Amino acid sequence: MKKLLAIFVIFFFMSPIPIISTEKTLHLSKEKIFQLGQSVITKVTYFNSIPSNPNVFSEVNSYKDLELSQFAKVIVPNEDFKITDLLINANGKPVFHLTDGNYIEANKQLIFDDTLINQLEVNQDFWTQPNLTVYDQPYVKGIPASKKTIDSYQKVHASKLAQTQQGNYYYIDDKGWVSASGLSTSDNRMIKVQEMLSEKYNKDNYSVFVKQINTQASAGINADKQMYAASIAKLGTLYFVQERVNNGQLRFDSKFKYVDQVNHFNGDYDPSGSGQISKKADNKEYSVDNLLQGVSQHSDNVATNILGYYGADKYTSNFSTQMQALSGAPWDMEKRNLSSRQAASVMEAIYYQNGKIVSYLSHTDFDDQRISKNIKVPVAHKIGDAYDYKHDVAIVYADSPFILSIFTDKSDYDDLSKIADDVYSILK
Known part of the structure; x- marks a missing residue:
């Protein structure tokens, strides 16, 4: 009986055992690989998502191709342009694809998301400077000027302060939002x-x-x-x-x-x-x-x-x-x-x-x-x-x-x- 058991055990360990694999081969896009491999430096320098209201700090070149080698035109601050996609070119550089078919580098030193940063209540008096522009909302790209006007060198009261990428804006009671640069904290009459x-x-x-x-x-x-x-x-x-x-x-x-x-x-x-x-x-x-x-x-x-x-x-x-x-x-x-x-x-x-x-x-x-x-x-x-x-x-x-x-x-x-x-x- 012992001999029979020993023969059975030897036979079991010498027989081939099929292995069932649970691993799958992953096929990732260049964009996904870029996101997974971003370092601290690249996160600071490049976008990893599409800004909702893109704007440029200064004039930026756009290109006809993904490799950014064929000049298309210049984009100026506050110009109306939209982004359809975030891509990675052959050099591993993030690039935005624009609705006009052109491309620009997705670089945070060139482009910013022109949106409201924060807003708070204030209680402050100012005097207005000449040529003040009034807005119905804190100014970001795309917000048109209001038809309301405020006379120069007038005392006004502000009840709100908003910060955008364009600067600080105060809400003047019964009038609208104006840039802080158009207001004086001292009587300028x-x-x-x-x-x-x-x-x-x-x-x-x-x-x-x-x-x-x-x-x-x-x-x-x-x-x-x-x-x-x-x-x-x-x-x-x-x-x-x-x-x-x-x-x-x-x-x-x-x-x-x-x-x-x-x-x-x-x-x-x-x-x-x-x-x-x-x-x-x-x-x-x-x-x-x-x-x-x-x-x-x-x-x-x-x-x-x-x-x-x-x-x-x-x-x-x-x-x-x-x-x-x-x-x-x-x-x-x-x-x-x-x-x-x-x-x-x-x-x-x-x-x-x-x-x-x-x-x-x-x-x-x-x-x-x-x-x-x-x-x-x-x-x-x-x-x-x-x-x-x-x-x-x-x-x-x-x-x-x-x-x-x-x-x-x-x-x-x-x-x-x-x-x-x-x-x-x-x-x-």
Whole structure:
């Protein structure tokens, strides 16, 4: 029995045993082989799928053949072209087949998928630049411009921010999407003021200077041209005396005696001119407060002389030095030749003093003419008239307050009002 079993076992192991194979031969396309064999470098450099909205960074050549050897034409950025297939040529290079039958290299350094990257809610104000294009969607290739328009140099509010391959786009409420490059984060309206002044008022007999207080942006026409300033020079007296009150050298209830000498010193005004105080010395005492009010509201020559004589050192070196440093040029109370820029600098300093004279300059005998005539917001201003010269310098309390200084020669009050109205229409 044991012998029989041994013979059977030997026979089993010596007999051939058929093997059944489960392996199959795979036939892969060049494209599939390329995808399986991509390295990190090739993944960064080449596409492995077809972009939904293809665009080019710059001009790219297309070719008539898969091997990219026969030039067909140039594709430019934002050109309408579509891709039908991703192929691999004989050199193992990925190539896009286009709907027009041509080919381009499927290189990410040449081509990008022009689609929305991300979008978020924002709450931000901007000012518009000129020639702004509006879109109904964040701009990518193929999005047409909207028929809506937004005026230049206008304050707008953005509620959304979208990022595309074309850049960042903001949604302007009730208007549409605009490029971030067409928006300014700072108030740029002074550019429009300068354009308007240059177009309408660039005349030799005008000296105009405008300055926004918050932004310090400015515009002007002949802003450094000097003219006889007349009563505009009284701004120096007002500033100097207010400054002495602010630093404690004077008080509003300090009193000065009206003697004859106050009308006879270098820089005095003709007492027979504008004002309500007696034209001849009356030996009465007048408070600093009443005198400041008289100069500001009535352009009172005698009040100016009393303040100049007692409160401004008779316009000697201390006064002259301070006023030149403040205005940027000599402030000569005898000659009174000033520019609109100088006057604006002193009016701005008066704004920062925030003293009583600002209130007094807001309620004058001249509020129905020149700068303040048609402007509905508060205006603190000082006028000046002599011969053919008519001037006005003002703080205009718009949402963003600004200084407006207008000097004219051989003009009229309505001309000053027109300039003021045009400036205010932009900066209001």
